[in-house]
Amino acid sequence: MLENFLGGLAVVMQPLNLLLLTSAVFIGFIGGALPGISGVILVVILLPVTYGMEPTTAFMVLTAIYGATVFSGLITAILYRAPGTPEAVMTAFDGYPMTQRGEAGKALGIGVLSSAIGGLVGTIALIVFTPMLATMALRFSSPEYFALAVLGLTVVASLGGRLIFGLIGAALGLFIATIGIDPLTGTSRYTFGNLNLAEGVGLIPVIVGLFAVSEVMKRTLDHESHQPLTKVKVKIFDLPILRQIGNTLTRSSIIGVIIGILPGIGASTAAMVSYSETVRWSKHPEKFGKGAPEGIAAPESANNAAAMGALVPLFALGIPGSGTTAVILGAFIMHGLQPGPMFMLTSSDLIYAVFAGLFIVNFMILLFSKPFIVLFTKLLNVPYSALGPIIIMCCVVGTYSVRNSMFDVWLMLGFGVLGYLLEKINFPMVSIILGLVLGPIAESELRRSLSMSQGSFEIFLTRPISATLLAVALLLLAVTLFMPLVKRARRRAATGPSFGE
Amino acid sequence: MPAHYFKYATLGLALLGTTTGAVASDADDFPSKPIQFLVAAGAGGGTDNFARVVRPMFEEAIGGARITVVNLPAASGALAHQRTANGEPDGHTLDFASTTLVTSLAAGQNPVGLDQLTPVARMQSDVMALFVNPERFEDFDAFKTYAEENPGKVTVGGTHTASPDHMAFLSLVDASGLDMNFIPYDSTGNATANVLGGNIDATTTSLSPLLSYIDAGQMAPILVFSDERLEDYPDVPTTVDNGWELTDGNDRAIFVHADTPALIVARLEDAFKTVFDSEDYQAYAERVNLDYRDGWMGGDEYRQRLESNYELYTRLLEND
Numbered sequence: 001m002l003e004n005f006l007g008g009l010a011v012v013m014q015p016l017n018l019l020l021l022t023s024a025v026f027i028g029f030i031g032g033a034l035p036g037i038s039g040v041i042l043v044v045i046l047l048p049v050t051y052g053m054e055p056t057t058a059f060m061v062l063t064a065i066y067g068a069t070v071f072s073g074l075i076t077a078i079l080y081r082a083p084g085t086p087e088a089v090m091t092a093f094d095g096y097p098m099t100q101r102g103e104a105g106k107a108l109g110i111g112v113l114s115s116a117i118g119g120l121v122g123t124i125a126l127i128v129f130t131p132m133l134a135t136m137a138l139r140f141s142s143p144e145y146f147a148l149a150v151l152g153l154t155v156v157a158s159l160g161g162r163l164i165f166g167l168i169g170a171a172l173g174l175f176i177a178t179i180g181i182d183p184l185t186g187t188s189r190y191t192f193g194n195l196n197l198a199e200g201v202g203l204i205p206v207i208v209g210l211f212a213v214s215e216v217m218k219r220t221l222d223h224e225s226h227q228p229l230t231k232v233k234v235k236i237f238d239l240p241i242l243r244q245i246g247n248t249l250t251r252s253s254i255i256g257v258i259i260g261i262l263p264g265i266g267a268s269t270a271a272m273v274s275y276s277e278t279v280r281w282s283k284h285p286e287k288f289g290k291g292a293p294e295g296i297a298a299p300e301s302a303n304n305a306a307a308m309g310a311l312v313p314l315f316a317l318g319i320p321g322s323g324t325t326a327v328i329l330g331a332f333i334m335h336g337l338q339p340g341p342m343f344m345l346t347s348s349d350l351i352y353a354v355f356a357g358l359f360i361v362n363f364m365i366l367l368f369s370k371p372f373i374v375l376f377t378k379l380l381n382v383p384y385s386a387l388g389p390i391i392i393m394c395c396v397v398g399t400y401s402v403r404n405s406m407f408d409v410w411l412m413l414g415f416g417v418l419g420y421l422l423e424k425i426n427f428p429m430v431s432i433i434l435g436l437v438l439g440p441i442a443e444s445e446l447r448r449s450l451s452m453s454q455g456s457f458e459i460f461l462t463r464p465i466s467a468t469l470l471a472v473a474l475l476l477l478a479v480t481l482f483m484p485l486v487k488r489a490r491r492r493a494a495t496g497p498s499f500g501e
Numbered sequence: 502m503p504a505h506y507f508k509y510a511t512l513g514l515a516l517l518g519t520t521t522g523a524v525a526s527d528a529d530d531f532p533s534k535p536i537q538f539l540v541a542a543g544a545g546g547g548t549d550n551f552a553r554v555v556r557p558m559f560e561e562a563i564g565g566a567r568i569t570v571v572n573l574p575a576a577s578g579a580l581a582h583q584r585t586a587n588g589e590p591d592g593h594t595l596d597f598a599s600t601t602l603v604t605s606l607a608a609g610q611n612p613v614g615l616d617q618l619t620p621v622a623r624m625q626s627d628v629m630a631l632f633v634n635p636e637r638f639e640d641f642d643a644f645k646t647y648a649e650e651n652p653g654k655v656t657v658g659g660t661h662t663a664s665p666d667h668m669a670f671l672s673l674v675d676a677s678g679l680d681m682n683f684i685p686y687d688s689t690g691n692a693t694a695n696v697l698g699g700n701i702d703a704t705t706t707s708l709s710p711l712l713s714y715i716d717a718g719q720m721a722p723i724l725v726f727s728d729e730r731l732e733d734y735p736d737v738p739t740t741v742d743n744g745w746e747l748t749d750g751n752d753r754a755i756f757v758h759a760d761t762p763a764l765i766v767a768r769l770e771d772a773f774k775t776v777f778d779s780e781d782y783q784a785y786a787e788r789v790n791l792d793y794r795d796g797w798m799g800g801d802e803y804r805q806r807l808e809s810n811y812e813l814y815t816r817l818l819e820n821d
Contacts, residue, residue: 044544048553138698181576184685186608186662195583198576198610263694317697318713319690326688327545334550336788340713403575444687451684452656452701 005127008352012360017057021357024061025364028068029372033076033084035208035391035398039069039324047331055335056350060357062331063311066324067119067361070267070307071369074111074300075376079104082212082391087267087303089207090275093430094288094295096215101291104377105232106241110296112369113236114249118301119362121253122260122308126315127355131344133309134316137261142448143460145265147469148273149442154477155276156431158285166431173435176201177443184447196407203268205408206436208395209415210422210429216388217420232377234370245297248278256302260309265441266322270306271299272437275430280476289430308358314339315351531765534593535567539585541578541598547789551625551753552597554785555776562772562779577605582613582756590760592769595621600665600752603807607814608663615807618756619766622773623798625791626750627707628731629669630722631657632714634696641723641738644703645679652680656701658692661685663818665751666692669705669726671817676745696720707751709790726750731793749810750794754803770800 011017031042042065050058073088078095091111098107125133156166179190180200191197252274259270278298279288288295310321318340320326332339337347344351379387399412422429453459461467538556542548549572556568573581578598585596596618605611631641638644648655659666662685670683684701686692689710695701697719714720725731728741728748740747755773757766776782777797786792798806
């Protein structure tokens with residue numbers, strides 16, 4: 001294996017390949033940073049360009065673009081609350097408040113470092129464990145996915161702020177997720193005969209609207225004064241910070257890899273779940289959403305780890321783990337290659353060259369992201385009267401390009417207004433995203449599980465992984481709900497009977 | 502007043518001349534403006550790859566044209582069909598669609614009827630089959646016996662409801678009378694993973710995406726939806742062997758507005774036939790494993806096929 005990897009490294013180090021890899025990283029940087037332009041679209045656009053290349057080079061380039069887009073979504077999420085990719089939406093929750101506090105440089109540094117670490121952990125898992133992890137992924141079926149989604153949803157109780165708002169938000173997210181043709185029965189739900197709604201409400205119009213557009217509205221309508229940040233110093237290696245986020249990085253990278261290798265759910269879910277778990281395990285959950293460094297470290301290490309993890313089932317089984325990897329699978333077929341169970345044996349040279357390429361890409365992110373980010377931070381000095389419209393324009397173009405749909409653009413603007421209003425009452429947006437991302441998984445996997453078991457709920461308890469996950473969810477929920485009561489009782493016991501309160 | 506009549510007659514003739522002239526020159530001048538390929542599926546999928554591979558070949562076959570490819574994946578491609586049917590009937594808007602066009606129509610999810618579109622040609626027809634984990638079922642007989650002994654217990658996966666996969670399942674149930682359950686997944690990959698992991702019993706889907714699993718011995722086709730046995734799998738029985746007339750594959754075809762002049766449709770069909778017969782195209786078909794049976798079917802023949810399929814699918818969905 002090490003021999004294979006070194007062989008792959010030698011292929012990557014060929015000058016032409018290195019040059020192409022560097023360009024791919026830059027293309028990925030730009031695409032990932034622009035709201036709406038995601039890895040899927042970039043890979044599709046560049047696919048025809050790779051037809052003329054050697055397959056090895058072609059797939060090094062495509063996977064490098066993929067890796068770089070997942071990283072660079074964080075830049076605009078942190079600086080303008082306009083997540084460049086859906087994977088980066090969680091990063092905005094704590095990244096943007098830090099920018100508002102004048103700590104943009106620190107936030108970006110944490111983001112870059114977490115991304116690179118997550119990416120490296122994911123790549124190493126990919127190189128070392130691919131065949132083993134792939135077999136594990138196959139043990140995951142509908143009951144396990146359902147249990148995982150439930151585990152994610154219970155975190156609503158741990159999020160700061162008013163619990164009732166959290167529940168309303170999650171319910172709203174779940175509701176939005178039900179719109180469209182029900183994939184299991186083919187019935188139209190809340191589409192009102194509108195074809196544009198048949199496929200459901202996309203994640204991108206909602207995210208771009210709720211976050212980017214609402215922020216531009218807020219700063220324009222509320223005449224919020226804009227303090228120009230004259231100098232943003234990005235510090236990537238900061239020892240005290242690293243100590244603070246060390247545990248978060250480890251936990252989130254592992255969560256990221258595990259969720260990434262599961263076919264069907266991708267890096268956005270990984271970022272979501274690891275953020276939730278970080279909040280849950282934190283001693284100061286109330287700090288999240290207000291600029292906690294862990295709130296950047298968790299989603300960024302998880303989404304990059306998951307992006308690499310999603311390649312595991314692709315290479316080992318020919319089953320894509322996410323949207324972009326599905327397009328890469330198509331690209332393999334167009335190049336006359338057949339990813340599947342034998343792929344690791346028949347095309348090991350190619351695969352190890354791709355692995356080595358990804359390994360290098362994660363170092364390139366550390367190396368090249370700084371000058372690239374500086375470009376974006378320069379924009380912070382542009383007056384908001386000019387920057388705001390540019391952000392809106394990027395949002396419109398990006399959202400339109402996803403499905404070539406003007407309807408999605410109107411939807412995005414509508415969610416912008418909604419986001420603006422919800423912001424006024426300090427509504428926890430994270431709960432909406434939670435419901436929206438995990439809702440479809442919970443719903444369809446519950447129904448699929450029941451189809452598998454002919455309607456019996458026992459299936460969730462007889463399968464070990466799903467039973468464990470559900471038990472953990474129940475336990476954590478109980479702990480979060482009863483802990484405050486226990487604490488209060490203890491305090492009361494310690495201070496003796498008091499009638500003052 | 503003969504002079505009057507004469508005037509009207511010439512005017513009439515002149516008008517006739519311009520109209521007939523216009524029709525002839527429509528087909529001669531075709532294409533008179535840029536051509537749009539509307540892909541009724543998302544970027545990067547099979548139908549999208551098909552349209553993008555065909556594009557330069559078609560450009561050459563039609564004698565030069567500016568072609569843009571637009572993906573309209575929303576609503577199982579219904580938006581692409583709608584835009585084609587509501588556009589100019591001049592043959593410059595081509596709808597690249599799969600069998601999903603007729604299956605979604607039968608399910609009431611696609612408002613554009615077969616009378617609003619004219620098929621130009623079918624170029625691909627991926628063979629459908631029933632796949633199992635060979636460790637679990639040796640052959641179709643074993644599968645059938647198990648399904649008969651355990652009515653309602655067998656789970657078969659495939660892509661979403663009213664997809665070609667689902668129709669293959671429904672038509673198999675309809676013909677064989679076996680009592681089985683269909684579980685719809687988001688993608689072929691997810692259905693495949695569940696068969697590989699032993700979570701479900703089988704999947705009904707097209708052959709080409711599963712070839713690598715068959716080669717690795719992890720999946721096996723046990724029943725092929727075809728009138729002849731496949732050269733590579735001579736031992737696998739066909740539906741027709743069992744006396745079931747189920748030979749529909751997952752097709753990829755090109756459609757235009759229903760009122761497009763016949764001459765232009767013919768011109769388009771010729772151009773696609775030239776593409777189909779070219780070495781480049783055949784090399785592509787072989788590369789993506791779509792050479793198991795002849796994909797080509799002319800527009801008129803394909804229309805009849807679609808109409809009878811529409812009836813069949815509507816009936817199957819109503820009974821389901």
